[in-house]
Amino acid sequence: MKRTIKKVAVIGSGIMGSGIACHFANIGVEVLLLDIVPRELTEAEAKKGLTLESKIVRNRLVNEHLANSLKSKPSPIYSQQFASRITTGNTTDDMAKIATMDWIIEVVVERLDIKKMVFEQIEKFRKPGTLVTSNTSGIPIHFMSEGRSEDFQKHFCGTHFFNPARYLKLFEIIPGPRTATEVLDFLTDYGSRFLGKTSVVAKDTPAFIGNRIGIYGIQSLFHLVKEMGLTIEEVDKLTGPVIGRPKSATFRTVDVVGLDTLVHVANGIYENCPNDEQHELFKLPDFVNKMMENKWLGSKTGQGFYKKVDKDILSLDLDTLEYRPAKKASFATLELTKTIDKPIDRFKVLVKGKDKAGEFYRKSFAGMFAYVSNRIPEISDELYKIDDAMKAGFGWENGPFEIWDAIGVEKGIDIMKAEGLEPAAWVTEMLASGSSSFYSIKEGATFFYNIPTKSQNKVPGQDAFIILNNIRESKKVWSNSGAIIQDLGDGILNLEFQSKMNTIGGDVLAAINKAIDLSEKEYHGLVIGNQAANFSVGANIGMIFMMAVEQEYDELNMAIKMFQDTMMRVRYSGIPVVVAPHGMTFGGGCEMSLHADKVVAAAETYMGLVEFGVGVIPGGGGSKELAMRASDLFHKNDVELNVLQEYFLTIAMAKVSTSGYEAFDTGLLQKGKDIIVVNKDRQIAEAKKHALLMAEAGYTQPIRRTDVKVLGKQALGMFLVGTDQMEAGKYISEHDKKIANKLAYVMAGGDLSEPTLVSEQYLLDLEREAFLSLCTERKTLERIQFMLTKGKPLRN
Structure with missing residues (x-):
């Protein structure tokens, strides 16, 4: 049976319900969002003479919840325009509308009695064959479908989104006793392909996979912090980016999620998992109980493990339960990992540490390894599902079995034994069978150790x-210190940056030119893409700073020209070049996208020409390109100055899109040419497909443009008046004005007396001259230095 999802109903509009509704709207689905009717009027409603029968009152809860969700940051929606895909209503007046829905998702309060009432109501109106799922985070699925019809039970299961639904990739699918296999297969595929999620089919056990392991990890740290006498800052330092976890690490994460949420799940595991060998660990420590009494729940109550007072961040002393100024944490073991770029390569070093950090890692990893090995087959039959759940639900770069592999399976067992722990029997059986690791790579695919068959099976x-x-x-064609070129097959190469933060310096530029050379000679097309956290934060400003400080202006001019020429090579090569940006795509990374034949961007792409922040204008063809895009729109009889001004402001205000879709609004992506991929894991494959399509359709090398219309003095005058007014109103500094005026000169095409057609090279020369002149300014050097040392822009 072919099943398509065009309409979705979400019952329950709280933080989670509204977030799920927004994410379905993100992918183009029509959404009906329902909540209960309020029981009484607000003072404001009473004053207006409204009654409980008024539609505005009856839909007040759902409308308020959705409005609050749309205002929240980070935003749950790719573009505010997409909110029009959501229709609101209430469960009293509008339940009959679910008869036209393809999927009904229940997201009401975590109480079984209320959920069962909702399902009873749903069954009155749903048409047979319609999917019905619950977003419960812990209530057993088999309890919920009791008493429902056979068709309902066949099409019912749990679909657990993690909050926030847009950003966290885990999508747990939990079958009920009678869920049809085709329903599970459909949801697994739909979650991955359309929702951009990591779909994991979990067993119907308390807290499923992600929260069972995640809450164990947090609870074990709660106990370990007291046992080892660590501060919360020290634990957050040890459990953050250094081991490939989010910056919020442990205690800040709990503050963001809410301590009450964590306590609810931990209590559920404690009550419902009496046979868990770590049962007592899920008992809440005294300091957590006290915080719950005090309503110190985190961000939602203004204080938790951390508290902001004016501009100062205070942290909680777990012994005295008083707030004190946050202390900087440092450990000798962490210093040893500073030269190791990838977290996966750090674990071997971390567990050998001779200080408190080394002891902490040995204790925490010993506990985690023992715990996850004992959860098979209880919560999952396959170990890779546990890793997938932790990476997608908790933002871990590596799952527990991947970390164990990195340390060494036998070494992991030694660490466990030193802590009085043992792995599950299947781990020692695995070693005895000749498999020395949980994962292996063969023929470009990942294989995992299958416990029943005692063999490595393809994930x-x-x-x-x-x-x-x-x-x-295995597929490397060429590499240097900044990048690597791989053969993706079918005549398509991929260029992957390998520099720090994927910055673009001399090595990366050389690699781009080499990749194009190779493609033109022996291949059909090129993808420029990587699977790091961010596509590229832009040009190597450290190199620019050193040249400018040493006043090596000829070398700097040549470096800028090389950057420009390389970007033009991306545009005017003999093969199709597809760029695949994701995450932070700033400055030079953005300029590369602007010059591609096609951009296949991830939905989570934060794209912007941010050079103003370091005191310069885009110098790698970005200023030229936006002037040219404005020129192309002049033909549509718009007011030309207004069009140019929009593009000017995109650069002058250093606008960064909050999603790939928003980059269309800022003109950095082009409708009809560039596309968005919701699942980042599919991005390189999709980019390859489009490079191949262009090659097979008979790609022709474009001809360099000589027909760019610039407006000269007419536009320049308008921009200069504008920057004067902005400075006079103290909206911008004197140096901001200088940078903006340089940009204005470039985008106007200089002070030509009348609109003129010019070449791209003419604009590139103006752009390079402006960039170079700004590099001679002391205040620009101050901005670059501040960015290099502090990691944020300076206003001077």
């Missing part, structure tokens, strides 16, 4: 992906 679902980690060395 399912990979065929839709190209995983660069799996082919980096």
Whole structure:
């Protein structure tokens, strides 16, 4: 049976319900969002003479919840325009509308009695065959479908989104006793392909997979912090980016999520998992109980483990339960990992540490390894599902079994034994069978140790992906210190940056030119893409700073020209070049996208020409390109100055899109040419597909443009008046004005007396001259230095 999802109903509009509704709107689905009717009027409603029968009153809860969600940051929606895809209503007046829905998702309060009432109501109106799922985070699925019809039970299961639904990738699918296999298969595929999620089918056990392991990890740290006498800052330092976890690490994460949420799940595990060998660990420590009494729940109550007072961040002393100024944490063991770029390569060093950090890692990893090994087959039959759940639900770069592999399976067992722990029997059986690791890479695919068969089996679902980690060395064609070129097959190459933060310096530029050379000679097309946290934060400003400080202006001019020429090579090569940006795509990374034949961007792409922040204008063709895009729109009889001004402001205000879709609004992506991929894991494969399509359709090398219309003095005058007014009103500094005027000169095409057609090279020369002149300014050097040392822009 073919099943398509055009309309979705979400019952329950709280933080989670509204977030799920927004994410379905993100992918183009029509959403009906329902909540209960309020029981009484507000003072404001009474004053207006409204009654409980007024439609505005009856839909007040759902409308308020959705409005608050749309205002929240980070935003749950890719573009505010997409909110029009959501229709609101209430469960009393509008339940009959669910008869036209393809999927009904229940997201009401976590109480079984209320959920069962909602399902009873749903069954009155749903048409047979309609999917019905619950977003419960812990209530057993088999309890919920009791008493429902056979068709309902066949099409019912749990679909657990993690909050926030847009950003966290885990999508747990929990079958009920009678859920049809085709329903599970459909939801697994739909979650991955359309929602951009990591779909994991979990067993119907308390807290499923992600929260069972995640809450164990947090609870074990709660106990370990007291046992080892660590501060919360020290634990957050040890459990953050250094081991590939989010910056919020442990205690800040709990503050963001809410201590009450964590306590609710931990209590559920404690009550419902009496046979868990770590049962007592889920008992809440005294300091957590006290915080709950005090309503110190985190961000939602203004204080938790951390508290902001004016501009100062205070942290909680777990012994005295008083707030004190946050202390900087440092450990000798962490210093040893500073030269190791990838977190996965740090674990071997961390567990050998001779200080408190080394002891902490040995204790926490010993506990985690023992715990996850004992959860098989209780919560999952396959170990890779546990890793997938932790990476997608908690933002871990590596799952527990991947970390164990990195340390060494036998070494992990030694660490456990030193802490009085033992792995599950299947781990020692695995070693005895001749498998020395949980994972292996063969023929570009990831294999996992299958416990029942005692053999390495291919992780399912990979065929839709190209995983660069799996082919980096086996398919390498060429590399230097800044980048690596791989053969993706079918005549398409991929260029992957390898520099710090994927910055673009001399090595990366050389690699781009080499990749184009190779493609033109022996291949059909080129993808420029990577699978790091961010596509590229832009040009190597450290190199620019050193040249400018040494006043090596000829060398700097040549470096800028090389950057420009390389970007033009991306545009005017003999093969199609597809750029695949994701995450932070700033400055030079953005300029590269602007010059591609096609951009295949991830939905989570934060794109912007941010050079103003370091005191310069875009110098790698970005200023030229936006002037040219404005020129192309002049033909549509718009007011030309207004069009140019929009593009000017995109650069002058250093606008960064909050999603790939928003980059269309700022003109950095082009409608009808560039596309968005919701699942980042599919991005390289999709980019390859489009490069191949262009090649097979008979790609012709474009001709360099000589027909760019610039407006000269007419536009320049308008911009200069504007920057004068902005400075006079103290909206911008004197140096901001200088940078803006340089940009204005470039985008106007200089002070030509009348509108003129010019070449791209003419604009590139103006752009380079402006960039170079700004690099001679002391205040620009101050901005660059501040960015290099502090990691944020300076206003001077």
